[in-house]
Amino acid sequence: MSSAYLAIPKSPPELNIPSSTSVVEVRVIDTYTLLYLDPKLFWQPDLEEFNGLHAPVYCFLVSHGNRHVVFDLGVRPDWENYAPKVVSLIKATTKVTPGLDVASILDSNASGLGIRSSNIESVIWSHNHFDHIGNPSTFPPSTELVVGPGVKASSWPGYPCKSDASVLDSDAQGRVVREVSFDTGLKIGRFDGVDFFGDGSFYILDAPGHAIGHLCALARTTATPASFVFMGADACHHPGLLRPSAYLPLPRSIMPSPFTHIEEAAVSCPGSLIQSLIPGQNPWVPFFSVSCGPLFPDYSGAMHTVQKIQELDAADNVFIVLAHDLSLRDRIPLFPKMINEWRASNLRSMTRWRFCSDFENAVQRRLLEKS
Template sequence: METPKKGPALHIPKSAATVQVRVLDTKTLLHLKPGLFWQPATPGWDGVYAPVYCFLVSRNDQHVIFDLGVRSDWHNYAPRIVKLIEATTTIVPGTDVFSLLDTEAAGLGIRPADITSVIWSHNHFDHVGDISRFPSTVELVVGPGVRAASWPGWPTVAEAAVLDADMAGRAVREVSFDGGLRIGRFRAHDFFGDGSFYLLDAPGHAVGHLCGLARTCAGDESEASFVFMGADACHHAGVLRPSSFLPLPSNAALSGVLDDASAAAMRCPCPGDVLQGALKSPSAPFFEVSKGPLFPDHDAAMDTVSKIQELDADDAVLVLMAHDLSVRDQIPFFPETVNDWRARGIKTGVRWLFINDFLPALSCSKEGEITAQQFN
């Protein structure tokens, strides 16, 4: 085991203000392919059917949704996007955020009409949903440059990626990061103006790509907690870990996170050794974001990943990426809040679960020598 490097100070401004965070899972799944979303591709592993997490962030009587996921009637996206979906991925449809709120939130007293803002982390189909179902009083919040990159939409522009209806009769607000505020190395925007919820500038994947950071518990260093909403800064936790702050742990620790399928696929009781064979270093991630159309600014995307790794190193920050299958059965979902994640020990419990996605694709040779099947 390598000695972990101490994470840098994040310099999150002190505040007694918090928000309630509820993770929304509409049960929609997308097939994510290695090589397209992260690299290198791994022989024997054809990817995952991944969820799409959205977030309901509540501050007193203000309720904000961070991302809307995939609309259940995805054939009604702009024609260009429908063709893209049909050519590149498989969708296992679930419900949608509006319906989830409308049918399950009655006990909370939070209905679609109570939402004040919808935030798009970016303008890709699996995050924009169908905002037209929400009242026109609900503002749409986007990152820098998104308005010009998105509208006019379809049908005004035949090859548009979003719809004219997404902004029709609705206030669209672009956030600015010119105020000089920083969280870690991220440029930040204080959404409510009280330190309870920040939007972060996270370029690389799409124009105006945003992440979120919500203060879920106030207090000193041992009590404070935050939830980081990573959107599509990366599509698999193996892009984030291991890191110099969280190197690969011991065999004993890794054995404790194996699920039945991974354990059955192992032909020797040494998952750490097998995984070491797939790493350039015990403190370097298994993957990086792919070079290609999904990360048009690869250097910026990798820099964003490195910033997230610094937050991931902090015990007070729970990093939740939009498509992380490994946490799906481990965190409380809407209508419950995730605010008590630190007391539940969720962060340490889920940290290495992602290895179950690809560990069966690795093997031990008959002689016991580790092979990584061209992982690097």
């Protein structure tokens, strides 16, 4: 057994990402919105003392020379102006702490980038749920809206043309809505992909399970050696659905420790300390799987998507950013800074297990029970 892990890591499959010397600049936009995630809606099984979290909503500015696209728009600050069906859903199931809209963040003089909402060539919706669609009408008609397979038919006519619609007519009105097709045979790992700029710098990926036409994306952040940022959207809502895995088992020691209030784990956390929280106590099994319920209507597809992400997660040149990963919020460079140098900054190893801080109360309880 490898001395670094509590189980022998399985060799991940080759990703076979096409080689390219082209890169994009990637900026993670924190919209300053907080969204309450109720565990029973998003993952299973229940974990003692973990009652959900108020998660951020990340969007991405992707720049290819003087061409700029935005991946996801987050929650519009005036969320009560969504379609009535969505407003009712928000009030019944979650709590939103409003932040800013992406167009306003771009147009703020504070960024100093000179990239305005008027410069955005495309807005890409990972899917058509309220916490990702924002308000496209804040962008000019020249900005196209890019969506996944089946999204156009499932979204429009919108409200008010259709009283029970989940999106607005104004989201698409007056602009090109382009639906991507994954019929080229391109594979990125085991994902079907589309080469967005045609030069291997930015790929849109087919990631079914959570919603019709759900998309993820992979951006090449350095060319030599190649490195990438994976934009996970809502393929899963917590890193505990990805890790541990057969490729990244629970380590014997976690440094830096995710626990600040547990004396015996404040500097270096023994992996065995949290192993008991994993189903079956297997160090290669994730803490959670996606929930069986309405938020993952294609459960089998969702699980397969998670498995594909785990293969990317095992590659040392891929950095995973899920849309609602609270553990990254104060650890990664955020807009207007770029995240391209994440590898040189050792961000991956510094943040990989930080999500376990969500389980601190559960670990403390287990320790008390043993004492």
